[in-house]
Amino acid sequence: MRLTILGGGGFRVPLVYHALLGDHGPGRITDVMLYDTDRTRLTAIGAVLRQQAAAAEPGLAPPMVTETTDLDEALRGADFIFSAIRVGGLDGRTVDERVALGRGVLGQETVGAGGIAYGLRTLPVATKIAQRIAAVAPDAWTINFTNPAGMVTEAMIPFLGDRVIGICDSPSGLGRRAALALGVDPSTAFYDYAGLNHLGWLRGLKSGGVDRLPELLQSSEALSSFEEGRLFGADWLRSIGSIPNEYLHYYYFARETLAAVQAVRQTRGAFLLDQQSAFYAETGQHPEQALELWQKTRAERESTYMVESREVADAGERDERDMAAGGYEQVALSLMRAIGHNERASLILNVRNRGVLRHLDDDAVVEIPCTVDANGALPVTVSQLTDHQAGLVSSVKAVERSTIEAAASGSRDAAVRAFAWHPLVDSVTLARELLDGYVELLPDLGYLRG
Template sequence: MRLTILGGGGFRVPLVYGALLGDRADGRVTRVVLHDEDPARLTAVARVLAEQAAGVPDAPAVTATTDLDDALRGTDFVFSAIRVGGLPGRAADERVALAENVLGQETVGAGGIAYGLRTVPVARAIARRIAALAPDAWTINFTNPAGLVTEAMAEELGDRVIGICDSPVGLGRRIARALGADPARAYVDYVGLNHLGWVRGLRVDGRDELPRLLADPQALESFEEGRLFGAEWLRSLGAVPNEYLHYYYFNREAVRAYQEAKQTRGAFLLDQQARFYAEAARPDGSALAAWERTRAEREATYMAENREAAGAGERAESDLESGGYERVALALMRAVARDERTTLILNVANRGTLAALDAEAVIEVPCLVDANGAHPLAVDPLPYHAVGLVTAVKAVERAVLAAAASGSRAEAVKAFALHPLVDSVAVARTLLDGYAAAHPGLAYLRR
């Protein structure tokens, strides 16, 4: 089986390859094609993968190309993990927003909208090439903003594109461990949009254990989200939010922490990854060792500003484990390719799952996965506070999709202005002007 990774020079690709190395079952991936527009990054990541594969019998063969069509022809799965504008674009997204005293995070608020406006046209073009050259392939999307981009690609690929994210599985695992339960046996009742969801129950052997956790402040604050939001707020919600909801519930504090930080997250990663790729290119060193050191630093500093704003302290050892998007991707590929039925939290079309949204709206919920794809499972209705956020953010995503399709500046302004974390239409216009000046790729927004 052949897997094509778009964004194959990306820093997280070795996570995916590491998961493939551990898969010895029949029908496993035997060939990996890395595609990227940057040959130097491709070479660096290929070196890391070669070191990972050393001594592993029948390791999947790896090839690299800058030709998209060559990468797609004959593939069985496409893993999309591109970053339009690269880390310089992310750093600019953060900088422009913070100058207007609004959040500049890459998937939430103004920064996420700017990123979406750059990414959706590219994602649509890629989806058209997949449909033309590999119509039977399944596309697994991890390109952010993941829900928005999955919905854009679904216009061409239908249900053969499925979005994944590691946040829900990581959150569910931490909650299970706080309860002393085996994460592998727990069913996580999770619902929302990508980076905008809530765990409303955690069932072990049919029994919902979340009320027991919510009643125990010490257990609640024993894991990262509990410390981030605080036991009192979690008990008020009766749920445990995805970590990204900290940007909504504690917006002023988050913006202030980002403005006071020495560097934004994007600027930090830009510097960090520049060092990694330079080191990985040196023939006298270990590219894999450089990658492992860089990854450890990356995980330790994740959401540092939010933790500082919440007084949550440093990340605990148990929080440093990757959420496991590579394991989600592998489980998804296994289920589809081998008809190994499983349940995963994925980004898929709503199809009536949430009454507040239309059928084509991409949501993030538990899904049954088999050879026919991912099918959202029935969930309880959203509480009103969640309905408000989910529908408001979905309206923003739809405005981004409309702007990207039409080139309409008015639709782009509407996307910014409708977001719950942008407090003025005038600010929305200023943000768009700032982003258009920073990103030549937004020149299409003229009408």
């Protein structure tokens, strides 16, 4: 089978290839096509992948790697398409952060003003790609990891239907860590998790037919053993009766996190821009060291993830269990195997609601447990959201849909609504200032000029 990776020059692509190297089952991926608009980045990541293949244990031939800057060539003949593009690159991300922080609101890349700006420049490109997939590879399954993942997936569905599925590693990582804190085998547990991408809660963890989450919430020692427990604190988790996705720290501790971000020397986007620019430049000069350079850069990247939130919570450094393998690349591999070989799997995915959460309509893309087989992903029944959870989810879903409307129509009014309605932006006047600030600095948002 053939896998096409859109954004194939992206820094995290070797994680996907590593997962493929570990898949020795029948019908595995044998060909990997990397597509990117940046030939230099493509060449660097291609070198990393070939060195990964050379270092792999002897056995089956590793998936063959090909690079191209031609989208139709990349799509033609694909069985699966993994979309992980970053429109505007990390330069765009730094603008997302800087404009928001300059006006006193959070600039995180998927949450709040920064996430809306990212969506406004990404959605026009993502929908054009969806149209090309429908025309060139209509039978392919598209796995979307392009952020904001839920919003982008919902925008692609009108062109691809249920053959596009969004993924994220945050929910499965949370479930895994919670299970391990209880001494439960993560592969045997059912996670009652629901919400939107980067806005969900673990409301139950069933093992042997028994919900073990209340037991976990009562144990301060168990909660302090993993990332989310330290991030939110035992008292708050007991108060809300659930364990939130790590990104909800930006909502529950908004003022503290904003102050912490404003106090650092450089934003996360600026850090990654410097770090990855150095990686690609050094790899270009020393291609024979590509894998070694990538591994070194990745270790530093992972250890500094959400560092400001951890400082606010005094959560300390990330430990090995919090950074353990089994991230989005394993979710993608499990999804491909389930569909390609009818190997039934249970995964938390971004799919159409289909009536599961009564506060949202059937077509709203939600992040929820699904049963996956050759027919695709079907959401399963979970407990309903609380009033607080439903209110926050409904508000952010309205933001997502206004962003999609603005990107599709070029409507400034829709874009202003998206900013103004977000819970972390508290003013229509500020919403207009944010949009003007982004349009001024981001060429990709020229279609929203008044």
